């Protein structure tokens with residue numbers, strides 16, 4: 374029989390390791406829409422449309438290029454509902470002499486795949502996913518030698534390994550990291566150039582109908598669906614980013630403007646994670662823009678750091694710390710996720726805007742995820758599991774390997790500091806400086822306690838106070854306890870009472886949105 378090549382929904386890459394070197398007359402490519410994947414959390418409607426539409430387009434492209442593609446649709450009568458079940462059915466149909474598959478992005482799926490050699494009669498080869506710069510084994514070696522893992526050290530290794538922004542073995546411009554030039558607040562009335570928004574074609578519209586019929590109770594709107602679903606569309610999106618937004622990407626990387634959902638971000642994460650775009654190719658294009666004088670170093674270095682630094686680092690970190698990472702709760706946070714994360718119904722204008730964008734676009738940009746949605750969950754002490762599920766559901770770019778380290782470790786400090794040296798906790802001051810959210814908010818950013826004070830202010834001290842034992846000895850944070858002690862007991866009590874009063878107003882989410 375032929376070689377059976379299952380291609381998973383986030384492996385939509387023509388040069389995938391399992392496809393390279395295969396011949397068209399000797400291989401059957403298997404693609405599977407399955408209920409297990411569509412429902413292991415109740416994904417945002419746009420996320421399911423994106424993945425199904427991109428899978429269907431990819432299958433079509435492969436067929437047009439002469440490959441044999443066996444494609445299971447979600448509603449096919451005998452659909453077994455899982456990858457393993459569908460591979461078993463395909464093995465009966467094709468009687469393959471071997472199965473070749475690239476390792477899964479997610480732990481849950483990889484566990485299932487590792488049982489295939491025992492389950493199936495033919496040889497099963499599981500290949501490393503070489504779309505990443507750093508393999509899981511290489512990250513393991515790097516991590517094994519170290520007491521603490523830090524992105525910055527890892528990133529420097531990746532710069533040397535790839536040669537990106539290197540001049541004779543030294544970092545371009547003399548420094549590895551220009552993050553300090555990437556923190557400008559937004560200018561008044563700032564907006565970014567509009568980006569190309571591909572119109573849904575027939576395949577996408579069909580996927581939309583399917584999702585409205587099969588997943589009507591999932592979170593999110595479909596009306597503004599505008600994600601690239603093919604490699605061509607993704608390339609068009611990348612071209613526009615490099616031409617129009619990269620030069621300002623660095624400077625305004627941390628800025629937030631009410632109603633401006635993209636700013637100067639690339640909006641390429643969905644395409645990269647699906648495999649439609651190659652992150653190394655994007656990095657080389659960014660470097661070219663710097664070398665040609667089309668974009669400044671702080672923008673190009675910042676962009677490259679996100680891709681070969683953060684993206685690779687969190688992926689290595691995930692495999693290094695799974696499965697424990699999923700249940701980590703170092704700060705013993707026990708509060709349920711507030712209902713407003715789903716409805717957007719809160720008077721806190723920053724949160725309401727981030728949640729609106731999340732519902733309408735299945736997207737929020739990095740600093741909204743980190744310093745608004747994440748910061749609130751950290752300070753309010755929301756249970757990691759509920760925050761993790763929310764982030765996995767709501768973003769079109771969310772796969773557990775990238776979502777979980779960002780949520781459990783980066784925003785919630787649930788790993789106790791293995792990923793980052795301190796919690797990203799901030800009061801209203803930070804949000805006020807980096808955005809225009811506060812000026813029309815029902816709460817006052819400058820008011821610290823009592824009625825009308827921004828809850829971030831009191832929650833910040835409530836958080837610091839309740840985790841004093843753990844955080845005081847942290848040299849990057851410990852100093853702030855001197856400020857707390859200087860306030861005196863009355864002021865401290867004001868903060869704690871204000872925070873407690875606010876926390877009592879939070880209604881926990883009705884179950885059902887996250888799906889359990």
Ligand code: FAD
Pocket residue numbers: 637638639640641642643645646676679680683684685687737738739740742743747764768770771772775776779780783784
């Ligand atoms: P840009 O700002 O243009 O950045 C360029 C690229 O860098 C992104 O496309 C992405 O591939 C990569 N990148 C940037 N930051 C990170 C990071 N922290 N980790 C990994 N890659 C990064 N990203 C996801 O792809 N999927 C997720 O599920 C996800 N969940 C997140 C949850 C939280 C709490 C936080 C704080 C961040 C999360 N991120 C996630 C990272 C980041 O927010 C998104 O990658 C980014 O907002 C995507 O938009 P963009 O393509 O315009 O990014």
Ligand code: DLZ
Pocket residue numbers: 380381382383384405406407408410411412416420421424477478479480482483772773
């Ligand atoms: C997220 C997702 C969804 C919603 N549906 C499918 C699917 O039906 N078929 C598929 O192959 N992949 C799907 N995915 C993406 C998978 O969950 C993703 O490939 C895993 O992260 C693999 O580890």
